Amino acid sequence: MIGRLVRVFLAGMMVLAAAVPLSSAGAQETFERSSLTVETASGGRFRFNVELAESSAQQAQGLMFRESMAEDAGMLFVYNREQTAAFWMKNTLISLDMIFIEADGRILNIHAKAVPHSTDTIRSAGPVKGILEINGGMAARLGIRPGDRVIHPVFGNAK
Numbered sequence: 001m002i003g004r005l006v007r008v009f010l011a012g013m014m015v016l017a018a019a020v021p022l023s024s025a026g027a028q029e030t031f032e033r034s035s036l037t038v039e040t041a042s043g044g045r046f047r048f049n050v051e052l053a054e055s056s057a058q059q060a061q062g063l064m065f066r067e068s069m070a071e072d073a074g075m076l077f078v079y080n081r082e083q084t085a086a087f088w089m090k091n092t093l094i095s096l097d098m099i100f101i102e103a104d105g106r107i108l109n110i111h112a113k114a115v116p117h118s119t120d121t122i123r124s125a126g127p128v129k130g131i132l133e134i135n136g137g138m139a140a141r142l143g144i145r146p147g148d149r150v151i152h153p154v155f156g157n158a159k
Contacts, residue, residue, distance in 0.1 A: 029058045036076065036132070036152035038099075038107075038144055046142050048134060050076040063133060064091040074134040078154050082127035089118040095136025099144065100124040105155035107148045110139050130154060 031051035038046045053059045053075055063075055079085070082103050089096070098111040109125040113136040124131070132150060139145075151157055 029055075029061045031058060031075070034076070034152065036150055038132075038142070039149045039151060040143050040145065041148055042143055044143055046144070048072055048074045048132070050074045050132070053077045062087075062092070063094070063096065065093060067093055069094060069135055071135060071138070074132055076152065076154070077131040077133070079129055082129050084126065085124040085128050085131055087114075087122045087131070088120065089114050089116055089122075092116055096133045097136055097139040098122055099132040099134065099139060099150070100128045101130045101132060101150050101155065102127070103129040103155065105150045105152070105157045107144070107146050107150065109146055110144065112140060113137055 031053060033049065034052055035047055035049050038044075038048070040046075049070070049072055051074075053062060059077055062077070063069070077085075085100060087098060092114075093116050095116055096114045098114055100108045100110070102108050108128055111122045114122055130150070130152075149157070151159070
């Protein structure tokens, strides 16, 4: 009887051990790629090649565990409707600028140089349609400020 219980217990442990890597690692999301342009009030035009985070699973993964990102790259989080957004940097290895964008493409606010691994909440200053994440410090370096425009089809302003 004890031998049977041990075998059942060990078999259950093997099933559990086999399941843990799949559930803890999770499936890595794939992202559609697109390009967008940021137009500044001072006349600058900066193009970024972005990955689109549209589903809740893609948004949950975001840029976590990435060790680097090209200078002209980023991720555009897109919501179905305007809403207040909140982010954190848990499991994010690189510093990011978070650019919060209204439905018409206007930049509402920017959180510069978000700290990797931080669990502090970073919020939009109001309802937004999207958030552009780029390398930390890039917005200041390019002179991107609130009121500037992000040109992309999701904001209905692509030419």
